[in-house]
Amino acid sequence: MSELTNHCFRLRRRPEGLLAKADLEFVQEVVPSLQDGQALIRTLWLSVDPANRIWMSESHYYLPPVELDAVMRGIGIGQVVDSRRVDLAPGDLVNGLVGWTEYVIADPRTDVLPFTVLPATQPAPPTAFLGPLGHTGVTAYLGVHDIGKPQIGETMVVSAAAGAVGSVAGQIGKALGARVVGIAGSAEKCDYVVERLGFDACINYKAPDWRDELEAATPDGIDVDFENVGGQVLDQILTRLKVGARIALCGLISEYNSYGTPAEQSDRPVRPNVAQILLANRAVMQSFLVLDHADRFAEATAYLTDLIARDQLTYDETVIDGLERAPDALNQMFDGSNTGKLLVKVG
Amino acid sequence: MSELTNHCFRLRRRPEGLLAKADLEFVQEVVPSLQDGQALIRTLWLSVDPANRIWMSESHYYLPPVELDAVMRGIGIGQVVDSRRVDLAPGDLVNGLVGWTEYVIADPRTDVLPFTVLPATQPAPPTAFLGPLGHTGVTAYLGVHDIGKPQIGETMVVSAAAGAVGSVAGQIGKALGARVVGIAGSAEKCDYVVERLGFDACINYKAPDWRDELEAATPDGIDVDFENVGGQVLDQILTRLKVGARIALCGLISEYNSYGTPAEQSDRPVRPNVAQILLANRAVMQSFLVLDHADRFAEATAYLTDLIARDQLTYDETVIDGLERAPDALNQMFDGSNTGKLLVKVG
Numbered sequence: 304m305s306e307l308t309n310h311c312f313r314l315r316r317r318p319e320g321l322l323a324k325a326d327l328e329f330v331q332e333v334v335p336s337l338q339d340g341q342a343l344i345r346t347l348w349l350s351v352d353p354a355n356r357i358w359m360s361e362s363h364y365y366l367p368p369v370e371l372d373a374v375m376r377g378i379g380i381g382q383v384v385d386s387r388r389v390d391l392a393p394g395d396l397v398n399g400l401v402g403w404t405e406y407v408i409a410d411p412r413t414d415v416l417p418f419t420v421l422p423a424t425q426p427a428p429p430t431a432f433l434g435p436l437g438h439t440g441v442t443a444y445l446g447v448h449d450i451g452k453p454q455i456g457e458t459m460v461v462s463a464a465a466g467a468v469g470s471v472a473g474q475i476g477k478a479l480g481a482r483v484v485g486i487a488g489s490a491e492k493c494d495y496v497v498e499r500l501g502f503d504a505c506i507n508y509k510a511p512d513w514r515d516e517l518e519a520a521t522p523d524g525i526d527v528d529f530e531n532v533g534g535q536v537l538d539q540i541l542t543r544l545k546v547g548a549r550i551a552l553c554g555l556i557s558e559y560n561s562y563g564t565p566a567e568q569s570d571r572p573v574r575p576n577v578a579q580i581l582l583a584n585r586a587v588m589q590s591f592l593v594l595d596h597a598d599r600f601a602e603a604t605a606y607l608t609d610l611i612a613r614d615q616l617t618y619d620e621t622v623i624d625g626l627e628r629a630p631d632a633l634n635q636m637f638d639g640s641n642t643g644k645l646l647v648k649v650g
Numbered sequence: 651m652s653e654l655t656n657h658c659f660r661l662r663r664r665p666e667g668l669l670a671k672a673d674l675e676f677v678q679e680v681v682p683s684l685q686d687g688q689a690l691i692r693t694l695w696l697s698v699d700p701a702n703r704i705w706m707s708e709s710h711y712y713l714p715p716v717e718l719d720a721v722m723r724g725i726g727i728g729q730v731v732d733s734r735r736v737d738l739a740p741g742d743l744v745n746g747l748v749g750w751t752e753y754v755i756a757d758p759r760t761d762v763l764p765f766t767v768l769p770a771t772q773p774a775p776p777t778a779f780l781g782p783l784g785h786t787g788v789t790a791y792l793g794v795h796d797i798g799k800p801q802i803g804e805t806m807v808v809s810a811a812a813g814a815v816g817s818v819a820g821q822i823g824k825a826l827g828a829r830v831v832g833i834a835g836s837a838e839k840c841d842y843v844v845e846r847l848g849f850d851a852c853i854n855y856k857a858p859d860w861r862d863e864l865e866a867a868t869p870d871g872i873d874v875d876f877e878n879v880g881g882q883v884l885d886q887i888l889t890r891l892k893v894g895a896r897i898a899l900c901g902l903i904s905e906y907n908s909y910g911t912p913a914e915q916s917d918r919p920v921r922p923n924v925a926q927i928l929l930a931n932r933a934v935m936q937s938f939l940v941l942d943h944a945d946r947f948a949e950a951t952a953y954l955t956d957l958i959a960r961d962q963l964t965y966d967e968t969v970i971d972g973l974e975r976a977p978d979a980l981n982q983m984f985d986g987s988n989t990g991k992l993l994v995k996v997g
Binding site for chain 1: 711926931939
């Protein structure tokens with residue numbers, strides 16, 4: 304194979320707040336030649352996830368921080384273009400940590416996580432394996448089934464309801480018979496959440512009277528919170544918990560950009576005393592991580608595939624074209640301007 | 651039956667901080683005559699519990715607040731002295747909400763909780779039914795077995811380790827094979843916790859270097875926290891959680907006296923962001939209440955009786971003599987000067 308040119312993002316500086324131009328450098332490099340046991344993968348799609356932002360900080364979030372000058376880490380789908388591995392053949396579609404790069408060399412001896420070959424017969428387009436049938440959908444499934452456990456007629460709240468995980472979580476809650484109230488960041492998103500996704504109600508947390516609206520939409524209080532946002536949204540939800548409430552702590556996207564800046568945190572108003580609130584309501588707040596539950600993927604994707612087949616699970620994608628726009632895509636996720644799963648089309 | 655004189659405490663004012671003289675009035679009254687379906691019970695022992703203090707506030711803690719001018723609520727053991735109920739006979743020993751009173755009329759039509767007759771053959775003295783074989787012990791059992799789930803070799807921390815619940819919780823943890831580190835409020839208590847109860851270590855949180863000592867005693871971090879105290883003790887524990895940690899939130903005794911005084915709370919230093927800490931560690935914080943689990947009492951007391959029989963469960967009582975000293979006894983619990991189960995001997 305002749306010399307192959309690659310483009311990729313390398314992390315040059317740990318960002319503060321939203322990504323700035325100088326945090327990542329878009330570089331051109333030569334792809335090294337393959338060794339025995341390695342495969343060359345061309346990235347097709349990148350999944351844009353809140354975890355990307357965390358990995359750029361100094362926080363260890365199930366994987367160590369991306370080292371400075373290393374290629375930026377990211378989940379995605381790629382296609383094997385050359386292989387000196389017995390388990391991967393050219394043409395295979397794979398799911399895994401491709402990274403913010405056009406080409407990646409997959410080597411099980413050094414990769415932090417293995418690549419998975421997508422099933423030959425696919426119930427949905429490949430990008431669904433980054434959305435409802437991938438880590439996104441399984442995250443929603445685990446949080447709802449294992450922690451939230453909504454019962455028929457209970458009230459379940461989902462923050463970031465128009466987002467990739469929230470949209471699936473809420474639809475699972477509906478399928479289980481709960482009354483599901485979304486929280487999202489614009490009137491348009493709320494329309495989408497109610498009209499397209501079928502939630503019972505949705506609160507725009509940027510509206511001035513959103514706290515009153517949340518109260519009106521949850522007249523009996525909140526049994527289940529599928530929490531993606533944190534900050535003032537979570538603070539408000541905490542004031543409406545019912546006895547026995549369950550909080551599936553999936554993410555705190557409103558708080559990630561302030562990781563590492565304690566000064567910002569101390570300027571905040573006094574926050575609710577989480578422990579006192581949990582104690583008074585015999586409630587539970589439980590965090591979870593999809594990667595801890597590899598043994599549950601088959602069960603989860605079977606359930607989600609079935610929901611799609613029954614027309615009980617709608618999903619949408621926002622596709623940004625071009626690897627070089629990955630940093631903008633990530634900032635867009637924190638702006639809250641995307642709906643559904645946010646993807647970058649690379650290949 | 652001739653006219654019977656009763657002494658009892660009536661709640662005259664909601665306390666702020668520790669109980670003051672004027673909060674409760676010790677009054678002399680005539681016991682009304684029994685109606686059909688009622689039984690007259692003489693209080694023998696009162697259990698002094700943090701819940702007593704909460705019930706005096708305006709907070710609803712699994713039962714509504716005690717109304718002003720009502721007899722103070724309390725768990726205890728009594729003996730039936732007269733009965734017009736088919737289910738209770740004179741001489742029966744009963745466990746239930748006797749209240750801070752010498753005599754109480756038990757009437758299932760109006761009682762918030764039913765009385766339970768103690769088993770005829772007792773594996774331990776009757777007061778054990780207020781301690782390791784009563785709500786205290788079952789609380790420890792449920793928190794350890796259902797939430798903490800310590801595994802062999804894991805590190806379990808128990809705050810208020812010399813107290814009634816903490817002492818049992820830690821010994822259950824030891825029986826399950828965990829390394830158990832207590833936290834208590836004096837060097838004497840710590841000696842008691844290690845030498846008499848058999849914990850592996852105990853930290854005196856009033857010592858100036860207690861944070862360093864906790865770190866030294868939990869070199870690999872904390873897998874399980876059985877939390878009774880809250881405040882700075884919990885804050886420090888939160889800094890040492892391991893991935894997958896479980897916090898059984900049993901009580902927050904250091905925070906109860908400031909219920910209802912938000913000013914005190916806002917003066918506090920910035921506290922750890924509980925949600926962020928749980929998220930980063932895929933951890934769970936779960937509150938529970940023994941009264942929600944009446945169906946588990948038989949299982950729990952069988953387990954605890956067995957531990958006593960195997961000499962794996964040591965318990966001690968601090969007995970205060972005389973109903974009129976009940977308020978002092980409750981203040982003593984918040985002073986932290988008692989060891990083991992705190993009881994008031996009434997009859």
